[in-house]
Amino acid sequence: MKRPPKTLRPTAAPTVYGIELGQSPAQWRILAADDSLFSLRTLARFLQWAGMDQVAFAQSGFEALRQAESFRPDLIVLDAWLSGLDGVETLRRLRADPRFRDLPILVQAATPSDHLRTVCFHAGATDIIAKPINPGEFITRVRYHLERRALVDELKSFRRRIERDLTQARALQLALAPEADALAELERASGFQITGALHSSDEIGGDVWTAFEIGEDRAGLFVADLTGHGIPAAINAFRLHTLISRAPRGDLDDPARLLTHLNARLREILPVGQYATAFYGVFDRADGVLRYASAGAPSPLFRPDDDTPFQPLDGSGMFIGAFDGAEYDNRTQPFPPGASLLLYSDGFTEARDPEGRMLGERGLAQFAAAAADTAPDSPAERLTADFIDCFGDRVDDDLTAVWVRRPA
Amino acid sequence: MDYQIDDAPEETIFRLGGRMTFVDHEKFREVLAAFDARPGKRLVFDLSGLEFVDSSGLGMFIIARDAALKKNAAFGLRGARDDVRRLITIAKFHKMFDIAD
Numbered sequence: 341m342k343r344p345p346k347t348l349r350p351t352a353a354p355t356v357y358g359i360e361l362g363q364s365p366a367q368w369r370i371l372a373a374d375d376s377l378f379s380l381r382t383l384a385r386f387l388q389w390a391g392m393d394q395v396a397f398a399q400s401g402f403e404a405l406r407q408a409e410s411f412r413p414d415l416i417v418l419d420a421w422l423s424g425l426d427g428v429e430t431l432r433r434l435r436a437d438p439r440f441r442d443l444p445i446l447v448q449a450a451t452p453s454d455h456l457r458t459v460c461f462h463a464g465a466t467d468i469i470a471k472p473i474n475p476g477e478f479i480t481r482v483r484y485h486l487e488r489r490a491l492v493d494e495l496k497s498f499r500r501r502i503e504r505d506l507t508q509a510r511a512l513q514l515a516l517a518p519e520a521d522a523l524a525e526l527e528r529a530s531g532f533q534i535t536g537a538l539h540s541s542d543e544i545g546g547d548v549w550t551a552f553e554i555g556e557d558r559a560g561l562f563v564a565d566l567t568g569h570g571i572p573a574a575i576n577a578f579r580l581h582t583l584i585s586r587a588p589r590g591d592l593d594d595p596a597r598l599l600t601h602l603n604a605r606l607r608e609i610l611p612v613g614q615y616a617t618a619f620y621g622v623f624d625r626a627d628g629v630l631r632y633a634s635a636g637a638p639s640p641l642f643r644p645d646d647d648t649p650f651q652p653l654d655g656s657g658m659f660i661g662a663f664d665g666a667e668y669d670n671r672t673q674p675f676p677p678g679a680s681l682l683l684y685s686d687g688f689t690e691a692r693d694p695e696g697r698m699l700g701e702r703g704l705a706q707f708a709a710a711a712a713d714t715a716p717d718s719p720a721e722r723l724t725a726d727f728i729d730c731f732g733d734r735v736d737d738d739l740t741a742v743w744v745r746r747p748a
Numbered sequence: 749m750d751y752q753i754d755d756a757p758e759e760t761i762f763r764l765g766g767r768m769t770f771v772d773h774e775k776f777r778e779v780l781a782a783f784d785a786r787p788g789k790r791l792v793f794d795l796s797g798l799e800f801v802d803s804s805g806l807g808m809f810i811i812a813r814d815a816a817l818k819k820n821a822a823f824g825l826r827g828a829r830d831d832v833r834r835l836i837t838i839a840k841f842h843k844m845f846d847i848a849d
């Protein structure tokens with residue numbers, strides 16, 4: 341018996357483009373269909389040289405179809421001239437079945453003409469091999485197609501896993517925001533109605549917000565946007581959320597002090613060039629004011645009553661996490677019954693219309709007024725939905741809108 | 749983002765143009781590498797050709813400042829206009845950067 345050429349000996353753990361396939365030739369199942377048992381045995385011997393021992397035979401087109409179902413091959417070698425159902429028709433029927441649509445099917449034919457090759461490719465052949473079969477070429481092609489398919493499987497499963505992880509991460513991120521019943525309780529205690537909406541550009545992102553009761557008649561609201569996108573930004577958003585929940589109690593009543601504290605903590609954990617824009621405000625019913633500090637957050641939009649247009653408040657301030665020793669100012673804004681405040685991420689104002697004009701604060705103010713008119717109970721969600729209707733879902737930044745209203 | 753380097757006797761001017769966003773990290777590394785080649789000189793970002801900068805772009809200014817500080821080189825921003833000017837004003841960059849019109 342002929343000895344296998346050295347180059348065909350199986351190698352452990354094949355890799356393609358440096359990606360480990362997680363499959364070895366011994367796992368691959370091959371179905372060979374040919375009228376001649378002698379040809380089938382020859383093919384099986386070649387395959388064994390390359391470490392592929394799981395080979396099934398079919399001696400007619402109909403048998404090939406049956407074996408495709410029962411043997412579940414990873415690759416089929418099909419002779420173009422089969423008795424009963426011929427090779428090309430067998431191929432067509434296999435391809436019509438969704439289970440075999442992506443299966444590598446190699447058609448072998450004696451001196452195939454250009455016409456026959458074209459017919460075979462149209463019927464769904466993955467590759468064509470001329471008879472008589474050269475073992476070196478045959479094994480190389482079989483391996484190529486199996487590795488290519490294994491690579492696609494590997495990438496598909498990797499993609500599925502990442503998608504599943506991102507979906508879970510997204511649910512976790514959405515869960516960082518206060519739930520509806522917590523916000524209802526906060527409204528009862530403080531007298532401020534807070535609603536929010538969060539929409540991430542790539543499943544997860546760096547936006548985070550939270551609201552809580554500080555004491556009688558007071559609600560604290562924190563909204564931040566970490567630089568960057570995706571997973572790193574989201575991880576930093578979680579870290580920031582943890583820092584808030586552990587902040588000294590006394591800092592929660594003093595917005596500038598809280599931001600100073602957060603800046604120092606973030607400086608310790610963020611690399612240079614990463615930071616967050618942030619807003620922290622204390623809504624005080626007894627004093628009828630909003631006391632707030634801002635770390636370069638987009639200018640909050642404020643209106644004292646429903647009939648007055650929204651106007652931007654001063655949102656200037658140094659980013660948190662960017663510089664050592666950053667200092668912040670407390671600002672005070674009268675907040676009478678009927679007043680509303682909108683906080684938002686820059687994804688809103690930086691959105692561009694087809695002519696390339698940015699929406700800006702003034703444009704967003706119009707969206708906000710319309711949202712409050714149509715959905716007074718959930719203006720933040722309405723605003724975000726209207727915005728996406730207008731600018732599309734694939735805005736390349738996260739969108740967060742938080743709405744605070746002091747009922748009249 | 750695109751950039752052009754002008755070496756004057758006392759300072760090196762980096763003229764930034766276009767849109768500076770999170771996709772420009774690679775290019776920004778080239779700019780930082782150019783810092784190394786110019787020890788002891790004052791480094792200036794001329795922003796007059798810059799149309800837009802996002803939060804990552806502002807982060808790159810912070811990284812550049814940090815890199816210059818580590819080399820004991822003076823660093824400044826100059827010529828910001830429109831939206832870029834508005835953003836660095838909101839972020840109170842004048843407290844940490846040498847900023848000129």
